[in-house]
Amino acid sequence: MAELFHRKIERTAIGFVIAIIAAASVGGIVEIAPLFTIDETVEDAPDLRLYTPLELAGRNIYMREGCYACHSQMVRTLRDEVERYGPYSLAVESRYDHPMLWGSKRTGPDLARIGGKYSDLWHVAHLTDPRSVVPQSNMPSYRWLARNGLRTDDLALHLEAQRRVGVPYTDEMVAYAQLDAIGQADPDSAYAAGVLERYGDATQLSAFDGVESQLTEMDALVAYLQVLGRMTSAPYEQTAAPEEFPDPNDQSEPDPAGDSGG
Template identity: 65%
Template sequence: MFGTHYRIERKSIMLAVAIMVVASIGGLIEIAPLFTIDDTVESDPKMRVYTPLELAGRNIYIREGCYACHSQMIRTLQDEVERYGPYSLAVESKYDHPMLWGSKRTGPDLARLGGKYSDQWHTAHLKNPRDVVPQSIMPRYNWLSESQLQTKYLGDDLRALRAVGVPYTDAMIENATADAVAQASPDDDTAGLVKRYGEATQIRSFDGDKGTVSEMDALVAYLQVLGKLSDAAHQPPAPTK
């Protein structure tokens, strides 16, 4: 075997052809399944998009490196399903750019976190994790409550996501800044926000301070919607043909 390999190495053209053949085989193995993706990936026509406030929270989540310790992908293992809920489906990350599946779990998986804890719990936990989980090694993010959320460019964020397939409308893009403020200001007029994003939109002061819209508002709003944009994972499996 080694003798054949050595002979191929001495012939540059033969070596190049051999490399191309091996690379082509690997490429076909990776590319071929993509031709059947419409048949293998679930669909959910009722799936909601992130509101501007939730999207801003997701951006903060990425900025602060939360994905380095928390995955958002529940595997099909029985112990994971029993702890976290139904295993993750591809369609649930349809509008995630980039996706945050991951495999690192210094902290627990967050794919089904939405609604599990109260806003007050999340705010206290982010300010000082050891106040609610004494054994936690998570760093503090107390400054998020004091940092005003920058909403000026949220429309640009929505426009960029629409370019890669997220179905944001012109009205959503035009009103992105106002909608982000409205979602964290329950005493303001929120009719337009609900019209654009649906009755399931969570509207309240997420950090408990109605006077400002902070980065804490945005991050908690994002955490509270994880696992709630689609109910595909909770539906019975489709009958096999």
Template identity: 70%
Template sequence: MFQTHYKLERYTIGLMLAIIVVASIGGTVEIAPLFTIDETVEKAPDMRVYTPLELAGRNIYIREGCYACHSQMIRTLRDEVERYGPYSLAVESQYDHPMLWGSKRTGPDLARVGGKYSDEWHSMHLNNPRDVVPESVMPAYRFLKQTELRMDDLPEHLAALKELGVPYTDEMIKNAASDAYGQATPDSTQAQGVKARYGAATDIRAFDADPGVVTEMDALVAYLQILGRLTDAAYRPDQETAATQ
């Protein structure tokens, strides 16, 4: 085998052609599935977009590098499904720019963490992880509750995502800052606008238990609480199976 390779290296044109053939095979394997993406990606008519507050929380999640220790993609392996819930579907990440599937799990996968714990648990965990998980190696993020959330630039964030195909309406973009405020302050006049634009099931509450000011803690907890809940597509096969039995 090595003798053949050594002989091939002596002929520039032959080596170049061999490289092109190998690269073409690899490229075809990677590119070909894209032509059938409409057939392979699941349909999720109930899929909703992130609210401005949840999007702000996602930006904080990325800023703090949370994706380096937490994946957001449950594989089809039995032990993963039993531990974390239904395996992740491609459609669940269609509005994620960038996607946060990850590959390393210093901490648990978070693809279905939404609704698993209370807002209080998340706030305590982010403030000092050892308060709720004694063996945790996660750093503390106490500053999140002390830092007021910047909201004036949220319309630009939504407008940029709209250019990438996320179906934000002009009204959503225009009211992004007030909707972020309203989602974290349930007694405010802005709260009703959030439900009107993002659906009646949208979580509207003081996520950090302090309705007086909207903090980065509010935003990050709101984001964590929606993970795995933008659509119920992952649970639909179980529902259809149960209906036929």
């Protein structure tokens, strides 16, 4: 019976068009209808801060090097994931991510809560020679990042591009983008205070690669890794997970038995 109905529809052009429109409409409704309730489903996070210019540059390097192909940034609500990685990811955490980097494969561990879990020097050592800190790692080395100077003259343009897609960077943030990148990686510089003023006292100021005399791509990537999971305290307040919100200034040595990088 179904076969006869299908043949009849195929022989009737108008009926076939109507059937296509009906099928497409159902799919469209399923995709579009949830958007009308987005204000009710996305959590409120008044303390959500923006990426600093240095962190945004690190995020661009993270994408350039294809890190998202092996690492996800989304802790699911499954018990084993929460116990391993920390509080499950909230939609609001990705509010200012363009593009989003949730990922779909875990050759290496999820990085949604990696910020503050290890020291800056651990990240530098891991990126320089992964097997020196994680013997079983199959991650490639990124040692050249410590030799590559970070381009800063175009950071204002990157912030402006983000602003055009809805990230609320101010004119002042855009104007001081280059100096803020320098100040975040050199806490003793005259520009460091401006970073805290524009992005909040929770912003980590550090010579991320261990060298203050030169701003490198290693600085930027480590700065980005260290802010993952620290943009807002919402996941720690709206979950039963026992972890506390990570201290942005905590540079304690990592637990060798803990979940390591890829």
